[in-house]
Amino acid sequence: MSIQLDQAHTTAMPIATAAGSACSGAPWKASIVAELAEVVRNEAVNAEYRHLVVNCSEEAAAAQPGQFFQLLCPQPAGEQPFLRRPMSLYGADPDRRQVEFLYKVTGAGTRGLDTLKPGDRLDIMGPLGVGFALDPGWRHIVAVGRGAGLATLAPLARAARANGAQVTAVFSARRPDLLVSVDLFHRHRADVIAVTDSEQTSGPANVERILRRLIADGRCDAFFTCGSSRLMRVQQRLAREVGLPGQVAMEQQMACGIGLCYCCVRDFNVNGEIVNRRVCWDGPVFDLMEALP
Amino acid sequence: MSAASNVDLSVSIGGLTLRNPVMPASGTFAEGLEKVMDFNRLGAFVTKTITRELRAGNPLPRVVERPGGLINAIGIPSKGVPYFIETIMPHYAAYDTPLVVSISAPTAEGFASLAAELSIPGVAAIEANISCPNIEEDGKAFAMRAESTQKVTRLLRTATELPLWVKLTPNTGDVPEVARAAEAAGADAVVVANTILSMAIDLKSFKPCLGNIMGGLSGPAIKPIVLRQVFQCAKAVKIPVIGCGGISTADDAIEYMLAGASAVQVGTATFLQPAAMTTIIDGLEAFCLRRETPRVADLIRGVIIEEADEPDLAWLDPVS
Numbered sequence: 001m002s003i004q005l006d007q008a009h010t011t012a013m014p015i016a017t018a019a020g021s022a023c024s025g026a027p028w029k030a031s032i033v034a035e036l037a038e039v040v041r042n043e044a045v046n047a048e049y050r051h052l053v054v055n056c057s058e059e060a061a062a063a064q065p066g067q068f069f070q071l072l073c074p075q076p077a078g079e080q081p082f083l084r085r086p087m088s089l090y091g092a093d094p095d096r097r098q099v100e101f102l103y104k105v106t107g108a109g110t111r112g113l114d115t116l117k118p119g120d121r122l123d124i125m126g127p128l129g130v131g132f133a134l135d136p137g138w139r140h141i142v143a144v145g146r147g148a149g150l151a152t153l154a155p156l157a158r159a160a161r162a163n164g165a166q167v168t169a170v171f172s173a174r175r176p177d178l179l180v181s182v183d184l185f186h187r188h189r190a191d192v193i194a195v196t197d198s199e200q201t202s203g204p205a206n207v208e209r210i211l212r213r214l215i216a217d218g219r220c221d222a223f224f225t226c227g228s229s230r231l232m233r234v235q236q237r238l239a240r241e242v243g244l245p246g247q248v249a250m251e252q253q254m255a256c257g258i259g260l261c262y263c264c265v266r267d268f269n270v271n272g273e274i275v276n277r278r279v280c281w282d283g284p285v286f287d288l289m290e291a292l293p
Numbered sequence: 294m295s296a297a298s299n300v301d302l303s304v305s306i307g308g309l310t311l312r313n314p315v316m317p318a319s320g321t322f323a324e325g326l327e328k329v330m331d332f333n334r335l336g337a338f339v340t341k342t343i344t345r346e347l348r349a350g351n352p353l354p355r356v357v358e359r360p361g362g363l364i365n366a367i368g369i370p371s372k373g374v375p376y377f378i379e380t381i382m383p384h385y386a387a388y389d390t391p392l393v394v395s396i397s398a399p400t401a402e403g404f405a406s407l408a409a410e411l412s413i414p415g416v417a418a419i420e421a422n423i424s425c426p427n428i429e430e431d432g433k434a435f436a437m438r439a440e441s442t443q444k445v446t447r448l449l450r451t452a453t454e455l456p457l458w459v460k461l462t463p464n465t466g467d468v469p470e471v472a473r474a475a476e477a478a479g480a481d482a483v484v485v486a487n488t489i490l491s492m493a494i495d496l497k498s499f500k501p502c503l504g505n506i507m508g509g510l511s512g513p514a515i516k517p518i519v520l521r522q523v524f525q526c527a528k529a530v531k532i533p534v535i536g537c538g539g540i541s542t543a544d545d546a547i548e549y550m551l552a553g554a555s556a557v558q559v560g561t562a563t564f565l566q567p568a569a570m571t572t573i574i575d576g577l578e579a580f581c582l583r584r585e586t587p588r589v590a591d592l593i594r595g596v597i598i599e600e601a602d603e604p605d606l607a608w609l610d611p612v613s
C-alpha cells in the first residue's frame with residue numbers, strides 16, 4: 001500500500017474534511033494559507049536558476065514533496081505580473097519554519113522574484129496540490145528530471161532516505177553547468193547520473209539504456225519524473241514492459257491554484273478513457289501510466 | 294469581531310435573506326476554498342455555471358493576464374445535472390449558507406427546463422447566466438438585447454418558484470434597458486455583470502493569447518465600468534442589483550453598494566487572495582462601525598448626487 005504523503009489533499013478528501021469540520025462544531029482552521037513570508041536568501045545558483053529561502057508559517061512549512069506554492073511576485077521595473085506563479089517546493093524545514101524554492105528566471109513574474117532581497121516580504125500561498133507518494137516497500141527509487149523538474153524532484157531525496165529507500169537520480173540539462181540540485185541529492189546519499197545535450201548523452205536512447213541497467217541491477221522499484229515529456233514516455237514504456245509503478249509531476253499554466261477556475265486542465269488516460277483533470281488540484285503529481293504528454 | 298460589534302450585516306435579496314452581502318462570483322468558486330475560509334461566514338455560495346449538455350470547455354490556453362486583470366475563455370466545462378446533484382451539492386449541504394445555482398442553456402426552453410429540474414431542496418436560488426450564446430439568435434448572448442432577456446426570463450419565471458437572479462452582460466450598449474426587461478419578466482434580482490469581451494495577442498508568435506481567440510476580462514481593470522453599470526441599473530429597476538466586477542477590497546464593495554448594489558460577488562480577487570471574501574466581510578463590518586452605520590443595508594444606493602449634478606453624457610457620444 002502507498003502512503004499518501006499529502007494526506008489532507010487527495011481528490012476524495014476535501015469532501016470528507018469539508019463535511020467533517022462543518023458538522024463537528026470544532027473551530028474551523030485553514031490548511032492552505034496566503035501569508036507574507038520573510039525572505040532569508042535569494043541567490044543565483046547558476047546562470048539561470050535562483051535559490052529562494054523564506055521564513056513562513058507552520059502550515060506552509062508542513063509542505064510535502066511534489067506540492068507547490070503560488071507566489072505573488074513583486075513587480076519588476078516596467079512589468080505588472082497579475083496572477084500568482086506556481087513554484088514547486090524545493091525544500092521544507094518544519095523546525096525552522098522555512099520553505100525553499102529553486103526557480104528559473106523566465107518572464108515578468110520570475111524577474112520580479114529575482115528582485116527580492118533578504119528581509120523583503122513575499123506573499124506565498126500553500127501548500128497546494130497532491131504530492132508524491134512513497135511506498136514503504138520500495139527500496140530503490142529512480143528520479144528522472146530535466147529543467148525545473150529537478151527542483152520539483154529535489155525534496156524526494158530526503159523523503160526517500162527517511163523512508164529507507166535508496167535514490168538514483170538521472171538528471172538532464174543542456175549543459176553540465178546548468179544542472180541543479182545535484183549537491184542536494186549527494187547530501188542525501190543519492191547517486192546522480194548527469195546527462196547533457198552538450199555532451200550528447202541526454203537523448204532518449206541513452207536514458208533508456210541507463211534506466212534498463214538500473215532495472216536489471218534491481219535498483220528501480222518505482223519511477224518519479226518531472227520536466228520532460230520525452231523522458232516521461234521512455235519511462236512509461238519501460239514501466240509497462242517491466243510492470244513498474246511510477247509518478248509524474250506535471251506543469252500547466254495556472255490562475256487560482258486551488259481548483260476553482262479550470263484553466264490548468266490536462267487530458268489523462270484512465271483505463272482507456274480520456275479524462276480531464278486539474279493539475280493544481282488533482283495533481284500536480286499523477287500516476288505515470290495515466291499521464292499524456 | 295462579529296459577535297461583539299452589533300453591526301447588522303444582513304441584506305435581503307428578493308425574499309432571500311443573506312447573513313452578509315458578500316458571495317463568490319460564478320466560475321471562481323469551488324469546494325477547494327473550504328481549506329482557506331470558513332464557509333459558514335459567506336453570504337451565499339454561487340456555483341460554476343452548469344449546463345444540461347456534457348461539455349469539455351474551451352481549448353488551452355484558457356487564461357491570459359493583462360495589467361490589472363485577467364482574460365479568460367474557460368468555457369463552461371460541465372459534467373451535467375445528475376453529477377451536480379449527486380456529487381457537488383452534498384459538499385454544500387453541511388453548511389447553513391444558501392446555495393445559489395448558476396445555470397445556462399443554448400435556448401430559452403433549455404433554461405426553463407434546467408431551472409425546473411434544479412428547483413429542489415438544498416437550492417436557495419437560481420442564477421441564470423444569460424451572457425452565453427443563444428443558438429436561436431445566431432449565437433448572440435440572450436443578455437445582449439432586452440427582448441431576448443425578457444423571453445428567457447419569462448420562461449424561467451414560470452419554471453421555478455425559487456428566487457430568480459438574472460446575470461447580465463456588460464457587453465451591450467444599454468444594460469439598464471436589459472435590466473428593466475428582466476424585472477418586467479419577473480426576475481427577483483439582476484447580477485451586474487459578467488466579464489467584458491476582450492482580446493490579447495502574443496508579440497512573439499503573432500497569435501491570439503487564448504485558444505478561443507477572444508475571452509472575458511475580469512479583475513480590478515473592469516471595476517469603474519461595471520460600477521457605472523450598477524449605478525445605472527439601480528436607477529432603472531426596483532429589484533435588487535447584485536454588483537460584480539473587479540471587487541478586491543471592502544472599499545470596492547462599499548463603493549458598489551453606494552452605487553446601488555444590494556450585495557456583491559467576488560471573482561478574480563479570490564485567485565490572488567484566496568481569503569478575499571472573508572477579508573471583505575470583516576472590512577465591511579469595520580467600516581460600518583467606524584461610520585456608526587447600524588446596518589450595512591443602509592449603504593445601498595447611498596451615493597449622494599446633487600440635483601444640479603446629473604451626469605451629462607453628451608460629450609461622450611458626439612453623434613447622439
Ligand SMILES: Cc1cc2nc3c(=O)[nH]c(=O)nc-3n(C[C@H](O)[C@H](O)[C@H](O)COP(=O)(O)OP(=O)(O)OC[C@H]3O[C@@H](n4cnc5c(N)ncnc54)[C@H](O)[C@@H]3O)c2cc1C
Pocket residue numbers: 068081083084085086087088089102103104105106107108109110111148151152250251252253254284358
Ligand atoms: C506545479 C508547478 C510547479 C513549478 N515549479 C517550478 C519550479 O520549481 N521552478 C521553476 O523554475 N519553475 C517551476 N514551474 C514553472 C513556473 O511556474 C514558470 O516558469 C513561471 O510561472 C513563469 O512565470 P514568468 O512570469 O516568469 O513567465 P511568463 O512566461 O511571463 O509567464 C506568463 C504566464 O505563463 C505562465 N507560465 C509560464 N511558463 C510556465 C510553466 N512552465 N508552467 C506553468 N505556467 C507557466 C505563468 O505562470 C504566467 O501566468 C512550475 C510550474 C508548475 C505548474
Ligand SMILES: Cc1cc2nc3c(=O)[nH]c(=O)nc-3n(C[C@H](O)[C@H](O)[C@H](O)COP(=O)(O)O)c2cc1C
Pocket residue numbers: 261318319320321341342363365367368369395422460486487488510511512513515537538539540558559560561562
Ligand atoms: C475563470 C473565470 C470563470 C468564470 N466562469 C463563469 C461562469 O461559469 N458563469 C458565469 O456566470 N460567470 C463566470 N465568470 C465571470 C465571473 O462570475 C464574474 O462575473 C466576472 O469575473 C467579474 O467579476 P470579477 O472581476 O470579480 O472577477 C468567470 C470568471 C472567471 C475569471
Ligand code: FES
Pocket residue numbers: 253254255256257258259260261262263264265278279280281
Ligand atoms: S489553476 Fe485554477 S483550477 Fe487549476
